[in-house]
Amino acid sequence: MLAVLVLLLPSFASTTISTTPASSDQSLEENKLFPIPATTTPPPFAFEGLDENEQCTSDKIIIEKLLENYKSFKTPSEAGVIVWIEVWVQEVNSVNEITSDFDMDIYVTELWMDLALRYEHLNPCKYNLSLNSEILDQIWKPNTVFINSKSANIHKSPFKNVFLMIYPNGTVWVNYRVQVKGPCNMDFSAFPMDRQSCHLTLESFSYNNQEVDMQWMNWTVPLSLLKQEIVLPDFVLTNYSTSIKNEMYPAGVWNELTMTFIFSRRYGWYIFQAYIPTYLTIFISWISFCLGPKMIPARTMLGVNSLLALTFQFGNIMRNLPRVSYVKALDVWMLVCLTFVFSSLLELAIVGSMGARSEIKQNKEEKKEVSRPTSPVSCPSSPRICRNHVPNESVHVFKSYGAADPRMRKKVILTPTGTISRMPNSANRAEKVLLLDGLEETQFTQEDSFVENKNQNRLAKKLRRFTADEIDKISMIAFPGLFTVFNIIYWGYYLNVNE
Numbered sequence: 001m002l003a004v005l006v007l008l009l010p011s012f013a014s015t016t017i018s019t020t021p022a023s024s025d026q027s028l029e030e031n032k033l034f035p036i037p038a039t040t041t042p043p044p045f046a047f048e049g050l051d052e053n054e055q056c057t058s059d060k061i062i063i064e065k066l067l068e069n070y071k072s073f074k075t076p077s078e079a080g081v082i083v084w085i086e087v088w089v090q091e092v093n094s095v096n097e098i099t100s101d102f103d104m105d106i107y108v109t110e111l112w113m114d115l116a117l118r119y120e121h122l123n124p125c126k127y128n129l130s131l132n133s134e135i136l137d138q139i140w141k142p143n144t145v146f147i148n149s150k151s152a153n154i155h156k157s158p159f160k161n162v163f164l165m166i167y168p169n170g171t172v173w174v175n176y177r178v179q180v181k182g183p184c185n186m187d188f189s190a191f192p193m194d195r196q197s198c199h200l201t202l203e204s205f206s207y208n209n210q211e212v213d214m215q216w217m218n219w220t221v222p223l224s225l226l227k228q229e230i231v232l233p234d235f236v237l238t239n240y241s242t243s244i245k246n247e248m249y250p251a252g253v254w255n256e257l258t259m260t261f262i263f264s265r266r267y268g269w270y271i272f273q274a275y276i277p278t279y280l281t282i283f284i285s286w287i288s289f290c291l292g293p294k295m296i297p298a299r300t301m302l303g304v305n306s307l308l309a310l311t312f313q314f315g316n317i318m319r320n321l322p323r324v325s326y327v328k329a330l331d332v333w334m335l336v337c338l339t340f341v342f343s344s345l346l347e348l349a350i351v352g353s354m355g356a357r358s359e360i361k362q363n364k365e366e367k368k369e370v371s372r373p374t375s376p377v378s379c380p381s382s383p384r385i386c387r388n389h390v391p392n393e394s395v396h397v398f399k400s401y402g403a404a405d406p407r408m409r410k411k412v413i414l415t416p417t418g419t420i421s422r423m424p425n426s427a428n429r430a431e432k433v434l435l436l437d438g439l440e441e442t443q444f445t446q447e448d449s450f451v452e453n454k455n456q457n458r459l460a461k462k463l464r465r466f467t468a469d470e471i472d473k474i475s476m477i478a479f480p481g482l483f484t485v486f487n488i489i490y491w492g493y494y495l496n497v498n499e
Helices: 001-015 058-069 268-290 296-318 329-368 383-387 450-494
Strands: 081-098 101-113 130-132 145-146 149-154 162-166 169-184 195-204 210-214 222-227 233-249 251-267 376-379 396-400 409-412 420-422 429-435 441-444
Touching: 058 130, 081 169, 081 195, 081 233, 081 251, 101 195, 145 169, 195 210, 195 233, 210 233, 210 251, 222 233, 268 329, 268 450, 296 329, 329 409, 329 450
Parallel strands: 081 210, 081 222, 396 429
Antiparallel strands: 081 101, 101 169, 130 162, 145 195, 149 169, 162 169, 169 195, 195 251, 233 251, 376 441, 396 409, 409 420
């Protein structure tokens, strides 16, 4: 760190800054540039012969003389002190959604002018004094604190990580390495494509801005990273900035220096653990549309299993997040996916209900046709004589009717040659009714409209099946189409909501 500070000094010297200490009656507004010494090289006699070394004053003597009558409780200037702040971010350790905070290691640099620590007149052997934290405890400090931190600790590995340097004109340079945990304003509306904003605020705990005017360094970047990129398993640091404002307290006005860090979530893990499995579950639920209206048990199993899988996936991810009352992007995704799966079950219920009603109606019509009354005409008592009343130009089908024994009620074929045979089920001819009850005078009717009624029943049955199949075909197009539209809107909005 000492080498870094030494390298920074030439850039400070090349800047047009004041090299004269502020007088007691000089206001803070007149001294906004920090008075770093323009000459940062050692005195010309510092490293020459031994005789000349005896002429300069050693560090030990200078420190003893500076602290001899020094009062650490006294502000260096009656007009107030400007304290310049610079922060270097070493590492971000974690960002915790549950506790809404982040943890990081930083270097904090403070510079101010203390006229009581000037030693130019003592003919020093060195152009600066590098001291440890023990000397820092004996001089005045601005008592800078992280006013909004949850915890802050100076590293002690293996000793207290505090650097102190005093220049001949009284410039005090303090640097310490701190592990600090600060709050984050968590907003999960776009989770897992969200960005989180975390803040750290510095201010003097003991002095208002009439005594200590805290400012960001204006001759260099006040906030910088020691690493080129800071990447965490869940987040990446994408932006950072500084700001300053005056905060009113009952004891006066304090300057607050705020650092803002923007972390963007790396949502690749959620793509593989939530979105891709959800896609597969949705696609599986659509397979039921291809199974047909007769495969009700298999389609029900697919729909219910898809619904349970989505519910389990949703709960497994949400349990690692804080309970918030607003809707997150992942909530929208899961709820819409659940709606699609539930809608596929509703479609299955509609198709199954239509099939059940169609089957019941078909059975009723068949029973109605069997028991349909006929228009009787007279014929002789003998079936053979009855055949004489039948035209011979074509084959006719007769059906027993009115017999006491149900086994006698069978369909038979009467050919032009006069022979009778049983009618196969596939026969499609003009059907007539032959009464075989053995009465002296039986009756039969020629049902010329039977073929027409039978064809109408078959057509209605086909239409009913086509209606159920048609719903499945419409669903095979509508469900993927609506899901595609939803994906375009969803990803288009949430990927750009934080831009």
